[in-house]
Amino acid sequence: MAAISTEQAGAWLADYAQVIGENAAMLTDLDRQTGDADHGSNMDRGMKAVAALDVSSFDSPGALLKKAGMTLVSNVGGASGPLYGTFFLRFAGALDDGPDDASGLLGALRAGLEGIEQRGKAERGDKTMIDALAPAVEAFETQSGAGTSAALTAAAKAAARGRDEATDLIARKGRASYLGERSKGKQDPGATSMTLLLESAARTLGSA
Known part of the structure; x- marks a missing residue:
């Protein structure tokens, strides 16, 4: 048994799809300042496709999240599709193999982080989504002994x-790196959408 249920995984994806839809314009505006001005629209398109998946047709949370990852890769343009797709694929694989408690969820989050680092050839301090995800994984680990809900809340913060x-x-x-010094002071859209993902996880997976 995994650390979360298939229904919880489905609720997480549905909540994130809704939040991305509500914040698509904001994410696109952030990307307009540093990139191609398409992060919000790309993520919204991808998450709409993910939200359309029939949760009841999957026999495990890992199977659902793997399909979500593959759906994002095929529906989201730019770098976001491969990166978020890799996150969910790695997360799902570790979730299936891990224990059914907070440590299992920690292993899945860590695997997702490592996948993004490898796929994006980036590290903490490069001003990417890793700057939101890496401290979240650390905070989750610190609070994992207090249970999943407390750990996810700490991770989102x-x-x-x-x-x-x-x-x-x-x-x-x-693309933001092309701006050099001019990128300073501009909020990173990837770090922003990653924060939204973790806040969504705290809302929907906290009872795991």
Whole structure:
């Protein structure tokens, strides 16, 4: 048995799809300042396709999340599709193999982070989604002994802090890196959408 149920995984994806839809214009505006002005629209299209998946047709949360990852890869343009797709694929694989408690969810989050690092050839401090996800994984680990709900809440708060701290960094990866010094002071759209993902997880997976 996995750390979360298939129904919880479906609720997470549905909640995130709704949040992305509500924030698509904001994400696109952030991307307009540093990139191709398509992060919000791309993610909205991808998550709409994910939300259309029939949760009841999957026999495990890992199977659902793997399909979500593949759906994002095929429906989201730019770098976001491969990166978020890789996150969910790695997360799903670790979830299936891990224990059915908070440590299982921690292993899945860590696997997702490692997947993004490898796929994007980026690290913390490059001003990417990693600057939100890495501190979130650390916070989850610190609070995992207090249970899944507390750990996810801590992770979401850490992601938001990481997102805000990255705003003052100079981008070293992606289209934003072309701006050089001018990227300083601009909020990273990837770190923003990643924070939304972790906040969604805290709302929907907290009872795992």
